Amino acid sequence: MAAPVCIMENITKSFHVGDQDLQVLKGVNLTIEQGEFTAIMGTSGSGKSTLMNLMGCLDVPTSGRFILAGRDVMQLNDDELSELRNEHIGFVFQSFYLLPYATVLENVLVPTLYREKKKDHVRDRAAELLKLVGLEERMKFRPTQLSGGEQQRVAICRALINDPELLLADEPTGQLDSRTAEEIMNVLTRTNERGKTVVVITHDADIAAYARRTIHIRDGIITES
């Protein structure tokens, strides 16, 4: 069996608020194997996004051991973290975060701008991904000309363009109605079936039901159901 995508041992994370230390994560132990489809659940403010930001290397833990894609994250500098995100992680956010002035195709291509190891035919690959989510007719559109569900599908294509090991989705259906949410979850399921490791953060049990594994976060530690 291949090495786990993500290993977290005794991870803590604190924020300084004023002159106080707010400890959000109090010793998280979590291993995510390749090809898993995991949901992370918890109430608002429980630290789900904090955990996801750590897993996505957007932020670094206060203490603990963290291995991602075989790299010891705690030892990396800012540029190396950027490179790690670029190659190994795809992000999907609740509010899409597409560039309003760029076309659908250009939005999907943004991560390739920052790619160190150059790949050929990125445009063909972007078009292929857009076709998989049924947006091949919308490539020249601007995000404002798309529905919420369509925008989120573009964001998923953007997350996949560099072929990352790990796809992280923070409340990807939070701004969508239940029928559109179902579509998005189907896209994520299919992505997982094609071999991608997927982690979805949600407080909705119906969404979590798509995943094969569910983790609960409460009082700064995680429990598995």
Added chain:
Amino acid sequence: MERFSLLLIQSYEAVKAFKLRTLFCLVSVALGIAAITIIVAATEGAYKKAFDIVASFGPDSVMLMGGSEESRAIGQREKTITLDDLEAIRQAFPTAYVVAPSSWVGSVTVSYKGNRYQSQVVGSSSDYSIVWTWPVVEGSDFTEDDIRRYANVGIMGQEVARELFGDQSPVGKFVQIRNLPVQIVGVLSERGTSPGGGSLDNRIIMPYTTVMKKLINEQRYVHAMRLRFTDLENIDGRVEELKRLLRYRHRIPDGQPDDFRIFTSKDIVKFLVALTGSLVVFIGIVGVISLIVAGFVLANLFLLSVKERIKEIGIRRAVGARKQDILMQFLTEAVMITTAGGVVGFILGLVSAQLLTYVAEFPVYFSWKAFAIGLVLSWVVGVGFGLHPARQAANLVPIEAIRT
């Protein structure tokens, strides 16, 4: 390459998307660059014109005028240079291959068969066209013999010839100057305007003897004298010697000012540079100030833009942009806008400099140099003032930027 062109495309999209920001930055940079373009064109024009004038005045030439600086300043024209001075100078300077006297009447009515024209009559020795490097294009110069005989002959400038004779040739015809019938023996080539701006083609040249005796009734004094030296390399020393000789002959005690003035081609260049210089300094200050203002406009609008685009910066960082990538992106946007401003400014400068030449005697000359300087300056503004906002953008903490 693909990456670089993607960066350019995306920057271009941003430049297009944030239209107001682009417009304000572009216009303010364009104004500054326009002013700078005019300065460069004017400076180059002045040098070119100075070069032309020196070439036609003759770098080996010296002009000696009667009267001191002071008397000229109060509008008085003293007569101080005599024909005896002329003879003495001729003997003292063997390398002076031209020593030509000059006397003139500022404004005389010349008529031919009912046509009248207000002209300037200049008395000279027989080799006027050599003295001034000013060729006779029709007929010939008057002769040494004409000088001796006080002959009523003359050669005329293009403008007088046109006004009095139309398409006819004036050579051989008689014109009336005051009550003097004068036979025209030659026509000078077109000369254009003097450094001061007056036309040079409205004059009639006659033997200085004739002018002195019959037009201004003067036996001893001439207005000016022109010298040309074969030893161009010694010209500064020759001017000093000339000064000493004249002060000695005019018995001017030490400490007293000269009662004559000497001009060389260097003085003419100085005069011209002073003429355009003040205007260049003025536009220069305006140009530099407006470029600095343009820079601050750009810096502020970009800071606003960075605030507005926090989410964009956050997502770019999330998908792998390094700090320097964000920095490069904002700098590229800034330089793109200022480059466009530079090009617009150059065109604006071109047009307004052209307009300036209509309202004032203002030489302009456009070269690639003017364009290159404008372009480089617009890049300097783009990078210089875009750097601070670009740094702000690059140093944003990604999780702060994308927290909802």
